[in-house]
Amino acid sequence: MESNDTYLIKRVAITENMDNAHLLEVSGTCPLCGKYMLVAKGKRMNKLYQIAHIYPNSPTSNEVKILKGLERLGANCEEFENKIALCKDCHGYYDDHKTKEEYLNLLRIKKGLLSASKAKIATSHQDLEQxxxxxxxxxxxxxxxxxxxxxxxxxxxxxxxxxxxxxxxxxxxxxxxxxxxxxxxxxxxxxxxxxxxxxxxxxxxxxxxxxxxxxxxxxxxxxxxxxxxxxxxxxxxxxxxxxxxxxxxxxxxxxxxxxxxxx
Structure with missing residues (x-):
């Protein structure tokens, strides 16, 4: 980890409300593979997803190198903009096999989701005559x-x-x-x-x-x-x-x- 990188801060626990916000953002499906991320088991819904960091919270020296100079979302790595709900398989693969191309792809997906959310919020206040x-x-x-x-x-x-x-x-x-x-x-x-x-x-x-x-x-x-x-x-x-x-x-x-x- 680069000690002088102010973007990197201590990991922040994800609240239930924030967890729900991330799941809602992707409409319940993994944005990488399309898998539905909740499954009914009896009377309960089981989570098949995790909240992933797009830019890692604790990057390895190799990750620092391959991601150097690339765009990062949010003021720091723990903000909503730098996190996204992924199925457990995609999250694990992304964390272990991160490349510049995969990072930029996930960044593009997140930016699209953020834009769609902003547009939805803006138009939700726009009343339509009955x-x-x-x-x-x-x-x-x-x-x-x-x-x-x-x-x-x-x-x-x-x-x-x-x-x-x-x-x-x-x-x-x-x-x-x-x-x-x-x-x-x-x-x-x-x-x-x-x-x-x-x-x-x-x-x-x-x-x-x-x-x-x-x-x-x-x-x-x-x-x-x-x-x-x-x-x-x-x-x-x-x-x-x-x-x-x-x-x-x-x-x-x-x-x-x-x-x-x-x-």
Whole structure:
């Protein structure tokens, strides 16, 4: 251990609340192998995970050498930012076979989790008018015949101006939702707005604000899209993920979500 390294401090015991926070952060699955980290045994849930240090608390001379100059998270090695829940197998392997590449990979995963958490906290304070739930509910009732009548022609889409080619899967997903549901969602919003049941401008403003909050915490458009879908689903309990994806895709097309790509 480098005695003059102020990042390294005495090990701090993990409280039950902090343990739960780490498990919640990774949604109960090991971020390295995908294994579920709790198992039911009788009436109890057994832990199959441990809280790992990303940068070691007591690095060996070899670890100091291979990790020298690399980014470290948190003000010291015992902060939440430098720890992550891993299954026992992955934790053991990481501790015994740490390489620069494996360290940077775990660092990247943790930074992504921290960004997602910040975006979730930011959008959780963003209220969504109950009225948008009406639109989501209407999506669940739509029949195939109505969809066919309202389907957009593919060439009418402008998603390519908003989503770069590196996001191929996201681009295809949004284009598909817009192609099938855009006109239906647009007409539903218009009818409800004209009937005085919703205020479309208010709904659009809330979606835009949530997008800007996510954009502040995340760079990846795929992650931003997923965060907005999760936020919409959390605000409209009982709605399907697909319906929420269709609505967020509508707002990508109508300009509340994502900016036009600058050439």
């Amino acid at each position: 009225e948008i739930i009406i639109v989501i509910n209407e999506l669940s009732k739509i029949d195939q015949q109505t969809l066919q009548k309202m389907k957009l022609e593919y060439q009418a889409l402008k998603i390519s101006n908003k989503v770069e080619d590196i996001y191929t899967l996201l681009k295809v997903k949004i284009e598909t939702y817009v192609c099938i549901y855009f006109n239906f969602i647009k007409e539903t919003f218009q009818n409800l707005d004209q009937a005085g049941q919703i205020n479309f401008e208010l709904v659009a403003s809330e979606i835009k604000t949530s997008f800007l909050k996510c954009e502040k915490e995340m760079i990846s458009k795929s992650e931003i899209f997923d965060s907005l879908v999760k936020w919409l689903k959390s605000k409209s309990v009982g709605s399907s993920s697909e319906a929420c994806e269709a609505v967020i895709s509508y707002f990508v097309q109508s300009c509340e979500v994502f900016h036009e790509i600058t050439k």
